Amino acid sequence: MTDxxxxxxxxxxxxxxVKDLINGAQTPDQLEQIRIDFLGKKGKLSxxxxxxxKLPPADRPxxxxxxxxxxxxxxxxxxxxxxxxxxxxxxxxxxxxTIDVTMPGVFPWRLGRVHPITATIDRVLDIMxxxxxxxxxxxxxxxxxxxxxxxNTPADHPARDMQDTFYLQDGLLLRTHTSSVQIRFMxxxxxxxxxxxxxRVYRKDDVDATHFPMFHQVELLAVDEGLTFGxxxxxxxxxxxxxxGGECEVRFRPSFFPFTEPSAEVDVKWQGRWLEIGGCGMxxxxxxxxxxxxxxxxxxxxxxxxxxxxxxxxxxxxDIRRFFTSDWRFLQQFY
Ligand code: DAH
Numbered sequence: 001m002t003d004x005x006x007x008x009x010x011x012x013x014x015x016x017x018v019k020d021l022i023n024g025a026q027t028p029d030q031l032e033q034i035r036i037d038f039l040g041k042k043g044k045l046s047x048x049x050x051x052x053x054k055l056p057p058a059d060r061p062x063x064x065x066x067x068x069x070x071x072x073x074x075x076x077x078x079x080x081x082x083x084x085x086x087x088x089x090x091x092x093x094x095x096x097x098t099i100d101v102t103m104p105g106v107f108p109w110r111l112g113r114v115h116p117i118t119a120t121i122d123r124v125l126d127i128m129x130x131x132x133x134x135x136x137x138x139x140x141x142x143x144x145x146x147x148x149x150x151x152n153t154p155a156d157h158p159a160r161d162m163q164d165t166f167y168l169q170d171g172l173l174l175r176t177h178t179s180s181v182q183i184r185f186m187x188x189x190x191x192x193x194x195x196x197x198x199x200r201v202y203r204k205d206d207v208d209a210t211h212f213p214m215f216h217q218v219e220l221l222a223v224d225e226g227l228t229f230g231x232x233x234x235x236x237x238x239x240x241x242x243x244x245g246g247e248c249e250v251r252f253r254p255s256f257f258p259f260t261e262p263s264a265e266v267d268v269k270w271q272g273r274w275l276e277i278g279g280c281g282m283x284x285x286x287x288x289x290x291x292x293x294x295x296x297x298x299x300x301x302x303x304x305x306x307x308x309x310x311x312x313x314x315x316x317x318x319d320i321r322r323f324f325t326s327d328w329r330f331l332q333q334f335y
Pocket of ligand 1: 259263279
């Protein structure tokens, strides 16, 4: 007859042995094998419980309770170890798959940069948008009307010679300035107006260090009741100082443009030299008449900035052609 003490010893030994086995397990498969060996249908615990039938009835509950304790212990140890193995596996994967995002990339190609002309335009737009201006654009292929006529420059006007024009078929031309966008915008909108218009313009110039048949302008236009030349000067000063950084000497030289009266050239003193950066003036009443604004009610100011000129000054670039020859050695110097 199986005796109580022998069964108890067996259970105690089993519970002692299983601890080391579970601790030493390396994989979920090994854990499962341990579970089957101990708790399975033909496992060690079943064998012990099978022998329990041979005990005197009074002893059976004692061994039953002990067997239950051992079973629960084994189950909880297995569970604990399973969780630990899973966590170790996650940690291993994380370590193996770690990506150092601070490592420089290995690219077989060169990274692109923002073109200095684009960057200069963006700076002007940023500053003007900060002052409440809206960006407006118009077509590069224009009609004579928008480029000249509506800007108070009729066909026989001598000022047409100021800008040597590329004429296309059917009365079309390549716009010689972004001032054409002023007309297009005013036709579609009522005052008050604050716009900034970037874009390409074209002139039949001979190419040299400061001339290119295509270049960029940014046009400013403000129309409202009571705007004065003082507002123009203040706006010019604000933009110039934001672009050049800090206080700058700005000078307004009397000039002539058919679409402004009075007109001026804006000069900035930069590193000891006076630089011309664009024409400006108070919008001519004839321009307002062309777009149906009442010139007795509204006044306005406008300014056309030459972007290449500005970029050349800001970055000390000696030749306008460098912008358009796609030379990586030149372009990589800009961000
Ligand atoms: N459109 C002129 C040019 O390209 C520049 C200019 C002068 C623009 C006076 C203006 C202005 O808006 O008011 O030479």
